[in-house]
Amino acid sequence: MTKTLLTIVIISIMILFFSKISYSVEPEEFLQNPKQEIRARDISKNIRCLVCQNQSIDDSSAPLAKDLRALIRMKVQENNSDEEIYKFLTDRYGDFILLKPPFKINTFLLWSLPFIFLIIGIFILFVHNKKSKKIS
Amino acid sequence: MKKKILIFPFITFLFILIVFFYLLVIERDPSELPSVLIDKKIPTFEAESLLNKKKFISKNEFGNETTLVNFFATWCGPCRDEHVYLKRLSNEKGLKIIGVNYKDDSNKTVEWLKELGNPYSDVIVDSKGLIGIDWGVYGIPETYIVNSKGIIKYRLVGSITKKNYNAFYSKIKKSED
Numbered sequence: 291m292t293k294t295l296l297t298i299v300i301i302s303i304m305i306l307f308f309s310k311i312s313y314s315v316e317p318e319e320f321l322q323n324p325k326q327e328i329r330a331r332d333i334s335k336n337i338r339c340l341v342c343q344n345q346s347i348d349d350s351s352a353p354l355a356k357d358l359r360a361l362i363r364m365k366v367q368e369n370n371s372d373e374e375i376y377k378f379l380t381d382r383y384g385d386f387i388l389l390k391p392p393f394k395i396n397t398f399l400l401w402s403l404p405f406i407f408l409i410i411g412i413f414i415l416f417v418h419n420k421k422s423k424k425i426s
Numbered sequence: 427m428k429k430k431i432l433i434f435p436f437i438t439f440l441f442i443l444i445v446f447f448y449l450l451v452i453e454r455d456p457s458e459l460p461s462v463l464i465d466k467k468i469p470t471f472e473a474e475s476l477l478n479k480k481k482f483i484s485k486n487e488f489g490n491e492t493t494l495v496n497f498f499a500t501w502c503g504p505c506r507d508e509h510v511y512l513k514r515l516s517n518e519k520g521l522k523i524i525g526v527n528y529k530d531d532s533n534k535t536v537e538w539l540k541e542l543g544n545p546y547s548d549v550i551v552d553s554k555g556l557i558g559i560d561w562g563v564y565g566i567p568e569t570y571i572v573n574s575k576g577i578i579k580y581r582l583v584g585s586i587t588k589k590n591y592n593a594f595y596s597k598i599k600k601s602e603d
Contacts, residue, residue: 340459340564340565341564341565353529353555354555354564354565357554357555357556357558357559358559361556361559380462382462382463382559382560382561382562383459383462383564384459384460384461384462384562386459
């Protein structure tokens with residue numbers, strides 16, 4: 291009895307965790323061509339909703355997010371490349387609209403500092419290790 | 427020697443603390459985004475005019491005098507609040523205000539302008555919000571200051587209020603420098 295109960299609980303937890311988070315894309319927004327739809331979805335996932343800021347426009351139900359989704363789908367149908375679509379958006383809203391900031395001079399520290407700290411950390415460990423070995 | 431080294435993390439921590447505290451105390455809205463269009467030419471566009479029968483062509487309308495471009499809608503509460511300040515600004519000489527009616531019902535807008543008065547030299551219809559996207563609008567009301575050369579000099583996100591009116595007014599004056 292307890293075993294089946296436990297199984298049910300575990301399965302429901304698994305379903306809860308592994309199921310996709312619900313998206314805000316409404317059925318009437320879907321494109322007929324599934325390949326184009328997937329491309330539009332992939333782009334939308336990288337675009338920040340400027341109203342709710344920590345959500346992508348794929349997740350957000352803000353009106354602006356809906357407009358941007360429609361715009362991206364329109365551009366996908368017009369056979370614009372991904373780069374062209376990203377450029378169109380960053381020209382108007384800046385790099386902030388990309389959820390992943392590009393590697394540029396002003397984002398150099400953002401991207402490189404973790405690696406610099408990692409190297410410093412390894413260096414400190416190395417030196418410390420050597421010292422403690424000497425003492426022993 | 428060893429103790430001296432220990433002071434470094436402490437100083438770093440204190441420094442970070444001071445920076446965070448400073449950012450907390452100063453008056454700043456972290457959700458407000460700077461416009462990438464500042465110091466750039468205005469986007470070119472053509473659109474329906476709400477009040478005139480002829481088409482609005484951006485090339486013919488900008489570049490003679492300082493122009494405010496105000497994105498507004500009747501469904502937007504803060505737009506109503508700032509209307510009185512727009513009217514005050516419309517009395518300024520050498521200043522033109524163009525309204526962009528963002529995703530709105532045209533009939534309601536006409537009624538709205540009748541009721542509150544019309545500070546705009548022209549009102550453009552942006553029923554799908556596509557002109558808004560071209561200007562990088564993300565939440566109305568937004569007001570752009572365009573100088574007489576057709577260059578965007580400033581963007582105000584949110585309404586013009588009693589509090590920010592003077593600062594906004596001086597930004598208009600400075601836009602021609």
